[in-house]
Structures are given as C-alpha cells and as structure tokens.
Amino acid sequence: MITSTEKQKIQETDAQRIIRNKREILDSIYVTYLSVKLVPLHKLIIQFVFSLLLTLLYTNPMLAELLNLKNVNDPPLSLKILIPSLYTAPQIALFCFLFKKNLLMFFRKFNMKQIKLSVWAGIFSLGIAMGINALLEYGFSYTAADNTNTISFVPSDSFILIVQLLGEEILFFSTFFFILKLFTYAKKPQYGISICISSFLSCILFGLAHLSTYDFHIIQCVFIIGFPCFIKILLLLKTRNLWCTYSAHLVHDLLGVLIVAYGTLVSQQYL
Template sequence: MITSTEKQKIQETDTQRIRRNKREILDSIYVTYLSVKLVPLHKLIIQFVFSLLLTSLYTTPMLAELLNLENVTDVSLLLKLLIPSLYTVPQIALFCFLFKKNLLMFFKKFDKKQIKLLVWAGIFSFGVAMAIAALLQYGFSYTAADNENTVSFVPSDSFVLIIQLLGEEVLFFSTFFFILKLFTYTEKPQYGISICISSVLSCALFGLAHLSTYDYRIMQCLFIIGFPCFIKILLLLKTRNLWCTYTAHLVHDFLAVLILALGTLVNQQ
C-alpha cells in the first residue's frame, strides 16, 4: 500500500524534489548537531585520542616488530586477520562502552533506500577519488613516475579489509564528532559552518593517517584519500546511520580491490 507521503514524492517535480532533499539535509544537520551536543565531551575526547594513538601504532612498523612479523615470509590468513583485529576490536569495544546509551543515535537497521543510497555513495566517492588521482597525475607535477608502486592482489586481503575499515570508520567519525562537539559550546551556533569545518578537519586527518601506507605522499593522502570522505558525511546526514557510511566505504575500497585484481590478472598473462 502506497502512503499519501509516498504518492506526493512520486508526483513531485524535479524542482520540488531538490527542495525537499535540501530541507531534509538541513534538518539532518540540525539533528546531528543536537545529537552530538547531548554526548559528554570527555567521552568523545577519550575515543578520539585512543583511536588516534592506536592508528599511529598500527600505521608504523612498530606493530610488526612487537608481533615479530618482520621476518615472516608466509603469513597465514589467521595471522592476517589478527593484525587488523588488534586495530579494530579495541576501538569498537571502547566505543560501545563509552556510548552504550547513545548507540541508537549512531547505528540503525538498513532499509532498501539506504542500501541503494550507500552503494551509489561508494561508487560516486570512488569515481571522485579516481578523477582527483587523474588530475594530480596528469594535470599537475604529480607524475606517473611519482606514483609507481607495484602491488599485487591477494584474495585474503578482502577479509582483512572488512575488519580494518570498521576501525577506520571509528577513527574518522570520532574525529568528526569530537570537533563538532567543540562548536556546541558557542553562544550563537552556526550549524552549517560547524558541520563544514568539522568535515574538512576530519577528512584531512583521515587522509594524513594514511601517510605511511602511501610513502608519505601528502597530496595523495589529502586529496585522493581524504577529500572523498565528504561524501560519507553527506551520507551520515542523510541516513544518520554509521552502518551506511561503513558499507559505502567497503563499496569504495572493494572497487579499488577489483581494479587491482584485474591489473594483477593482466600482468600475469
């Protein structure tokens, strides 16, 4: 049975649809702002600092040295899964402990519209990343020679990705929520500006967290890794569901893995 609201959406013009989407985004900005305002500051600080320190440890050779992995030539799947688990599980455990009373503010069940939306968000963010990569490589001094990095595809890395990206989402949004929380103490809140500044800083930090992975190429990390994360912020404002942003991140990275797999297949022939 189609409700009256659904009938109105079907009958509305393109202009009306654009206006409705803008209104929904503005409402979501306001709700997100108020939701973060209700969360105690000390909890956001603890989560942000912990995620940042754990990411710093995870992205340096220190973890491999602690696990004595530097001399291991044949890493088993179990050991491969252990390493990202050491990064993700503590963050998730702390997040659930700190925000157990607020989890419904961040996580909800999927619906069909959200699934369709997150898939398109993942595809679009990947397209944006590829466009920026092409612009940096061919439009500026960032040449193809600078970006040469021979990487082969290993199927087991897909399972590692599923675990690792969940930890990355906690880092990204703990940064976003922490910065946004600071704006809630202003006497005259500017909701849109607060969201924009929080987005810019969290995207930049997320990109810079990948520096060691991409041989400390700042441009690549800021613009190819960090900038497309704006789409995740928009997705959060639209759905208010971190499961959607995580899954969109998976779609984005699995597209990259697919291209890498095709490249590996071509090189083997």
Template sequence: MDGDFLLARLEKRKMVETDKQRIDRNVKEIFDNIVVIFQTTRFIPFHKFLIQFIASLVVTIVFTATNLDESLLLKISIKDSVFYKVLLASFYTLPQALIFYFLFRKNIRIFFRKITKKHFTLSLTIAFASIVVAMFIAGLLVYGFSQTMTAHSEITTFSPSDIFTYIIQLLGEEILFFSAFFLSLKLFTKRKEPQYVLSVWISGLIACLVFGLAHLWTYDFNVIQCVIVIGLPSIIKIVLYLKTRNLWSTYLAHLFYDLMAIVITFSGKL
C-alpha cells in the same frame, strides 16, 4: 488501515514529484538531520569525544607506523594465514570498538541504526561517486601537475582471503574518521549561536584531513596523495551520514570503495 492508506499516498506523491521538488525534499531532510546531529552532540560530554579520538589516533599510529602488532601476533599465528589476517585487523579495530561502546553505549542509536535497503543502495552510490572523484583528482595531479602516486601495497597484493581483513579493519577506520568529526563538531556546539551547516562542513573537512594523514605510513608519506586523493573525497561520506544518520552506511560505502579500487587496480594489470 488508515496508516497503510497514508503511506500509499506518500509513495505516490514521491513518484510524481519533480526533480526540483525531490532535491528540495532531500536538502530539507539533510538540514533537519544536521540540526538533530548538532543538538545531540551538544548533550554528550566533551571528554568522551576526546578520549575516543585520542584512543583511535594512538591505535592507528601503532598499527600503521610500527611493527608491534605483527611482532606480537607472529608468535601465535603463521603470517599470511587467514587467522593471522583476522587477528591483525582485530588488533586495530577491536580496541577502538570497545572504547566506543563503553563511552557511547547509552547513545549508540545516535550513531548506528538498522541498515535498510535504501541505506545499502545509497552506500553503493556514494562509493561509486567517491572513487570517480578520487580517480579524477589523482589523474589531475599526475597528468596536470606531474605528481607521483604511491601504490597501496595491500591492494596491489590483494588475495581473496584479504576480504576478512577489510571487513574488520574498515570499521576501525570509520571510527577514527568520525571520532575526529564529532570531536570537531562538539567544539562548535559551545557557541551561543549555533551555525549548523558551517559547523558540520568544517568538522567534516577536519575529519578528512585526519583520515588522509592517517594513511601517511601506508603511502610512503606522500602528503599530497593522502590529503587530496584519499582524505578530500571522504567528505562524501559526511553527506551519506547526514542523509542516513547511520555509520553502518558509511562503513559499507568505505568497503564498497576499497573493493572497487581493488577491481580497478587488477583490471589495469590484465
């Protein structure tokens, strides 16, 4: 009973707090999470992060830069069938997920937590903010600097059955992104005097760079587009992770982002 009373008072206090107080509360919460993430990363062996990053990078290069996956899967399934698309996405995500689980199964709660309604709402908000930022940067490059943007073939040829591909494949992309982030962060934890905020943001920028460059084959090696339009806006996912400490939240944000991009692309064709 006392617990319910205290929770009710806390909710009431949140309702009457000013915008400045709300901002201060969220900043403090994010900083506290930064410290927790930093200290947790410190106690996980370096070789685990290195193995995960190398494995994710190799799988990504094989998946995007070669036709090895298609050559193997075409022997057991018809191309463009739903079964084939699911297998193809699994070919990318499953090896990464299995290695991740094997390496971090004892620390799995550090990375993945139960998704809540608040996490879901935040993921949707971050996805919307990310696509607004990406569209602004793309527009600036095209109309301000006369850069050419390369279309994403999977988006322009999207069909309803492709949703299964996105659901599976984007989890693999999240593992790649955050394997780069945690590997970089682990290097910063070796300092005698930790610089929590700086370490996290530099690690986040490195993850964005890796994530952007991983799309080179998909966007015909348009480096500027991959780094600035795709990689840079992904820094918002770091904010989401710092807020929720839940990779399911960043995964949902990524899924919502891609679905919004599909809707925008097809709306422009109508």
C-alpha cells in the same frame, strides 16, 4: 500498502525532489548538531584520542618488525584475522561502553534503500578519488605511491578490509564528532559552517592516517584518500546511520582494489 508520503514522493517532479533532499539535509545538519551537543565532551575526547593512538600504533612500521612480518610474504590466515581485529575490536568495545546510551544516534536499522544509497555513495566517492588522482597526475606531474599490498591482493585479504574499515570509520567519525562538539559551545551556533569545518579537518586527519601505508605521500593521502570522505559526511547527514558510511567505505575500497588488480593483470599480459 503505499503511504500518502510515499505517493507524494513518487508524484513529485525533479525540482521538488531536489528541494526536498536539500530540506532533509538541512534538517539532518540541525539534528546531528543537537545530538552531538548532548554527548558529554569527555567521552568524545577519550574515543578520539584512543582511536588516534591505536591508529598510529597500527600503522607504525615498527609493528611489522615486532610481529616478525617485515619479511613474511604470505602470513597465515590466523595472523591476517588477528591483526585487524586487534585494531578494530578495542575501538568497538570502547565506543559501545562510552556511547551505550547514544548508540541509536549513530547506528540504525539498515534497510534496502540505504544499502543502495551506500553503494552509489561508494562508487561516487571512488570516482571523485580517481578524478582527483588524474588531475594531480596529469595536470601537476604528480606520481602516486606504488602500493604493492594492494596489487598483491588475494581473496583472503577481504577479511582485513571488512574488519579494518570498521575501525577506520570509528576513527573518522570520532574525529568528526569531537571537532563538531567544540562548535556547540559557541553562543551563536553556525550549523552549516560547523559541519563543513568539522568535515574538512576530519578528512585531512583521516588522509594523514594513511601516510605510512602510502610511502608518506602527503598529497596522495590528503587529496585522494581524505577529501572524498566528504561523501561519507553527506551520507551520514542523509541517513544518520554509520552502517551506511561503513558500507560506502567498503564498496569504495573493494572497487579500488578490483580496478588496480585488473589493471595490473592487463599490464602483465602485455609484458
């Protein structure tokens, strides 16, 4: 049975749909702001600091030496499963412990409409990243870092993405919520400005967290990896569901890996 609200959405014009989407996003900005305001500051600080420190440890080249992975070309599957799990599992455990009363604020039921929206958001964010990369490379004589780990991607590595990206999402949004929380103490709240600044700083920090992975190319990390994350903020405001942002992130990275792998395969055939 189609409800009256669904009938109105079907019958509305493109202009009406745009106005409705803008109104929904503005409402989501207000709801997100108030929701974060209700979360105790110390919980956000603990999650943010823990996720950041764990990310610094996880991306530190010394970890590979400690685990004797520096000269290992094909680590066993058990090790591939263990390493990303050690990064993500503690963050999930702490997140669930700190926000067990607020989990519905972050995670909701994942429906088919949200799945489609997440896929399109992932594709769109990848398109933005590729566009920024092309602009930097051809407009400013920029050369991206060679990522041999991506080029040598094998199917078993998909588990690393599935697990690791969930940890990355917790890092990204713990940063976003922590910064947004600081704005809630203002006497005259500016909802839109607060969201924009929190998003901007979160994207920069998220990009910088990839420095060791991309040979410390700051421009690549900030502009190509960090800035497209704005799409995830918009997706969060639209759905208020971190499962959507995680799925969009997964689609983004998997498509990027497939494109790079295909380009590498084609170039090797012409050598």
